[in-house]
Amino acid sequence: MHKAKVAVLISGRGSNMAALLYAAKHPACPYEVVLVASNNPQAPGLALAAAEGVPIFAHSHKGLNRADFDALIDGELRKAGAEYVALAGYMRLLSPEFVAGWEGRMLNVHPSLLPQYKGLDTHQRAIDAGDGHGGCSIHIVTADLDDGPVLGQTQVAILPGDTAESLAARTLFAEHQLYPRVLADFVTRERSPDWLLDQVRRRALALPQSDEGMSHGMSSFGIEKGKKFAYFTQDHHGDGIIALLVKTSAPEEQAMLIDSDPDLYYRPAYLGPAGWVGIRLDLGEVDWDLVENRLQRSWRTVAPKKLTALLDAADQF
Incomplete structure (x- = not known):
């Protein structure tokens, strides 16, 4: 089982880090914690991580500007082989360069x-507003503070007489339950058939006059009331493969692609003899620029000339 490599950044006690770390000990957990790093060398969470055998790194941010400190942390994350970053009580504003470097891979x-x-002061603000519930959220980190897409939330009831401290303590239980589950879902989503189909769908339907349907038991994409230019296949006839099927210009191009990378490309049953090629989407990180390019090429093989002219005109700008 492939386990995604996650680095956790903390500034203090690291209770959410501990929740992620102990969840990772379960054999079915799809991630492992490869580094716990902190801007506070005295952070109590570092001792816990070290005791559990997780590599740690700590360096005070004092005396360094934000970009230089973040570059230092970034270097340690990449040295550890981290694929994702989980902020867990990391009390530092991040530089735009750091956020951009982990775009879509930091929670x-x-x-x-x-x-x-x-x-x-989230808990006091919720109490002062008379809210019936506080809660917690897991979100993707973007350049704007606490503004990225929300991946999961848990409501926590505000009880009569609650203080910010009592509500915070109860919310922490919810955080510990929510974070490991959302992180596990997030690191496996790029292997999820639904997520992969959605990525293909967005790119295919962006092409002029394209539509989606079902054909040969697969999601298919074609010119409206016209020919198909792509299929999304998932375990079709029990082959266990998730892939995109697209047309090539000729059997020679199909053979060239397969010879160039036989792990990525293959000759699909039924459609293969007609010059179609399969592009595996279940091998890990997908090159979505390549997918988009092959979709456009395949679309051109079935589109009327007036539609290809539209795409050519758009390419001029």
Whole structure:
């Protein structure tokens, strides 16, 4: 079983880090914690991570500008082989360069039901507003503070007489339950057939006058009321493969692609003799630029000239 490599950034006790670390000990967990790093060398969570055999790194941010410190942390993350980053009580604003370097691969836990109460003092603000519930959110980190897409939330009831401290303590239980589950879902989503189909769908339907249907038991994409230019196949006839099938210009191109990378490309049953080629989507990281390019090429083989002219015109800009 492939396990995604996750680095966790902390600044203090690291209780959410501990929740992620102990969840990772289960054999079925799809991620492993490869590094716990901190901007605070005295952070109590570092001792816990070290005791559990997880590599640690700590360096004070004092005396360094934000970009230089983040570059230092970034170097350690990449040295550890991290594929994803989980912020767990990391009390540092991140530089735009750092966020951009981990775009779409960095999560954060926030103690409110986003988009409500971004920033600090979330529990007191919820109490002062007379809310019936506080809660926590896991979101993708973007350049804007606490503003990335929300992946999961848990509501926590606000009880009569609650203080910010009592609500925070109860919300922490919810965070510990939510974060490992959302992280596990997130690191496996790129192997999920539904997620992969959605990525193909967005690119295929962006082409002029394309539509989606079902054909040969597969999701298919074609020119409206015209020929098909792509199929999404998932375990078709029990082959266990998730792939995109696209047309090539000739059998020679099909053979060339398969010879160039036989792990990525293959000759699909039924459609293969007609010059179609399969592109595996279940091998790990997908080159979506390549997928988009092959979709466009395949679309051109079936599109009327007036439609290809539209695409050519768009390419001029």
